[in-house]
Amino acid sequence: MKRQVNVLAPWQLVVLLGAFAIVGALIMPRRGKAAGPASNAEGMQAALEQFMENMEADNREWIETVTRAQHRQREDNAARDERTATLERRVIELEGKLSRFETRTEERLERIRGTAAAAAAVAPGQPPAGDGPQGKSTMPEGISAPRIRERYAELFDLHGQGKSIEAIAKKTGMNKGEVMLILQLAKQEEERRV
Numbered sequence: 001m002k003r004q005v006n007v008l009a010p011w012q013l014v015v016l017l018g019a020f021a022i023v024g025a026l027i028m029p030r031r032g033k034a035a036g037p038a039s040n041a042e043g044m045q046a047a048l049e050q051f052m053e054n055m056e057a058d059n060r061e062w063i064e065t066v067t068r069a070q071h072r073q074r075e076d077n078a079a080r081d082e083r084t085a086t087l088e089r090r091v092i093e094l095e096g097k098l099s100r101f102e103t104r105t106e107e108r109l110e111r112i113r114g115t116a117a118a119a120a121a122v123a124p125g126q127p128p129a130g131d132g133p134q135g136k137s138t139m140p141e142g143i144s145a146p147r148i149r150e151r152y153a154e155l156f157d158l159h160g161q162g163k164s165i166e167a168i169a170k171k172t173g174m175n176k177g178e179v180m181l182i183l184q185l186a187k188q189e190e191e192r193r194v
Helices: 011-123 153-160 165-172 175-192
Strands: none
Touching: 011 175, 153 165, 153 175, 165 175
């Protein structure tokens, strides 16, 4: 038996190859389309990962910024507390000084009032009565207590020059209240002598 080999005619071969090329061309784009969504998913995943990394970096920056701000705020609060404590100590110190100054001023005023009252009670040429123990005078007989103007001659010289009470107080080392009191007592003394 003889086998018969079917040989394709050249036109049949061309048609068969063309059909094969067409089928291959149709299959290729499908593979590209199937690969497209996978590459899109990978691209989206890469984009999401990049976005998450950026968000984490931003969050770290915000945390560092907030931490620095809190640290700065704590330092500012500590400095303010220190200044407040220093000022409170200074106020207490100044209140103590003021209290001591007021006490000394009151003591001086009492001495001045006592001296002025004794001087006012003494008539010219007569010894003061009741200064010493049991009403005896501590002044020798025939000597009167010095007048206020004589005791504070510098103060009255400055006052006569037209200096202000503040300037007189600075110059004499007295406070303004004391200067004013001395001036008033001298005025009362002169009114009594007249």
